[in-house]
Amino acid sequence: MRAARSPSARSVVAAGEKARSTPCTADLRLRRVGTPFPRAATSNLMKMRAGPDGVHLFDRLTGWNILIDEARVPSAMWSSAPRQVSIALTNACDLRCSYCYAPKHPAALDTGRVVCWLQELDEHGCHGVGFGGGEPTLHRGLPELCRWASEHTGLALTFTTHAHHFTSRLAADLRGNVHFIRVSMDGVGATYESLRGRRFADFILRLSIVREVAPIGINFVVNARTVRDLDAAVEIAREVRASEFLLLPEQATAGAPGMDASTRELLAAWVETYRGGIPLSVSERGATGLPTCAPLPLETGLRAYAHIDASGLLKRSSFDGAGVPIGPEGFVSALRALEEIGGTS
DSSP states (O other): OEEEEEEEEEEETTTTOOOOOOOOOOOOOOTTTOOOOOOOOTTOOOEEETTTTEEEEEEEETTTEEEHHHHHHHOOGGGGSSSSEHHHHHHHOOOOTTTOOOOOOOOOHHHHHHHHHHHHHHHTOOEEEEEEEOGGGSSSSHHHHHHHHHHHHHOOOEEEEETTTTEEEEEEEHHHSSSEEEEOSSSSOOEEEEEESSOHHHHHHHHHHHHHSSOOEEEESTTTGGGGHHHHHHHHHTTOSSSSSEEEOOOTTTTTTOOOHHHHHHHHHHHHOOOSSOOEOOGGGGOOTTOOOSSSSTTOOGGEEEEEESSSSSETTTTOOOOOOTTTTHHHHHHHHHHHHHOOO
């Protein structure tokens, strides 16, 4: 049996770091896979998921995962939904970052349609959904979706934001219905301002509002301009009590070439000597050359992750151009079609 806090990407193992185990209580109330959560009875339940690595228990309130890897579950009983699903609620964003990979054509998802997907994902063993975009706070249905999922499902709800639209009113609407918030901070001070076109002081002010809603993590795009700000960025993350620092090595887009070799070397050297108190993680696409730990090594591909874009296309990742439309038959039907197109994962 293994126990750990929940990363949403690969954990980075810093030099000298050892794996830690934590005792768990024996009287956990477990939920059978495929059994919907009753309304207003989700907070004290630990969700169970079966897969090739064993039986995976997850507590969305604490972020704790328990993997019973001694258990061998027949493949016919494996959970049919991916472990994590990201949903781009809208393509709208009022920033113009050159390295952004999000589609630029206007599109937004209907709130009722997303509710149907959330219910289906929960019933088929998904552990968590992350809303993104674009900028999800520009989607009017964000508070309603978070509230509905919190009350009617056992899904862990997260979203990624640039934070510049966070107000006290939005914070009040979200508080208690979101389990983790990722905040994008690419660079510090002048670097941030040149890349994002917003005052860094304003960002820090908004960050103080975000952290009062839910635990937060910092997303940090690493490129030639931001790599030397890593130490300062981690210090700010420590000051705002972030529980994770996610490294996002820049990927090639129409407006940016991606992270160059010298920057990759600088990043690898920084990780090697990192001794900070905040856990590091790294995107799956950017993990090459970094010392990572994959806690569920057999649960890969579409068993681990899928993405829904703002046009309702189901994709293997947010970087993919092609996908399968999610029709009236629902998410799982589209997932099976996507598996057939690209090979079963």
